[in-house]
Amino acid sequence: MKKFIICPSEKKYRTIEDQFYTIGLIAAAAAVFLYPMLRRVRLPPCWFHLISGYYCPGCGGTRAVRALLHGRLLQSAWYHPFVPYAAFLYLYFMITQSVQRLSQGKLRVGMRYRNRLVWIAVALIIGNFIVKNLLHYFYGYILS
Numbered sequence: 548m549k550k551f552i553i554c555p556s557e558k559k560y561r562t563i564e565d566q567f568y569t570i571g572l573i574a575a576a577a578a579v580f581l582y583p584m585l586r587r588v589r590l591p592p593c594w595f596h597l598i599s600g601y602y603c604p605g606c607g608g609t610r611a612v613r614a615l616l617h618g619r620l621l622q623s624a625w626y627h628p629f630v631p632y633a634a635f636l637y638l639y640f641m642i643t644q645s646v647q648r649l650s651q652g653k654l655r656v657g658m659r660y661r662n663r664l665v666w667i668a669v670a671l672i673i674g675n676f677i678v679k680n681l682l683h684y685f686y687g688y689i690l691s
Contacts, residue, residue: 563660564644564657564658564659564660567640567660568640568641568644568648571637571640571641571644572641574637575641590609593605593606600683601680601683601684602676602679602680602683603676604672604673604675604676605627605672606627606679607626607627607675607679608626608627608629608630610626610627611623611624611626611627611629611630611631612630614626615630615631615634627675628671628674628675629668629671629672629675632667632668632671633668636658636664639658640657640658643656643657643658644657644658
């Protein structure tokens with residue numbers, strides 16, 4: 548895996564997994580801190596949907612997060628399949644990396660970055676966009 552120099556004078560290297568782990572820890576701390584405030588916030592409607600009547604690639608993401616936080620996995624996957632996919636990858640990555648780091652590298656179980664995981668995410672987003680708009684166009688379903 549590629550390593551990135553973070554301190555040229557000391558030749559210290561960080562892998563992409565180190566960077567993702569740091570970002571993951573910051574995101575978890577921010578989520579714990581901001582969650583009580585964000586529960587009261589009402590987001591504006593999607594402009595793409597208001598103007599065109601069709602769903603944008605991100606439509607359903609907020610509802611999917613809300614459903615996932617309430618333990619409704621299938622409903623979350625229906626609203627936007629990327630959300631449970633990303634949540635699973637995040638949890639698996641953070642847990643396996645934590646185990647590896649706490650064992651000081653003795654247990655080499657940490658999940659590694661793979662480009663195919665990103666391509667799966669892109670396919671989920673595009674697939675969600677196409678399927679929901681085709682259903683809306685041909686059948687007039689209101690997919691809420």
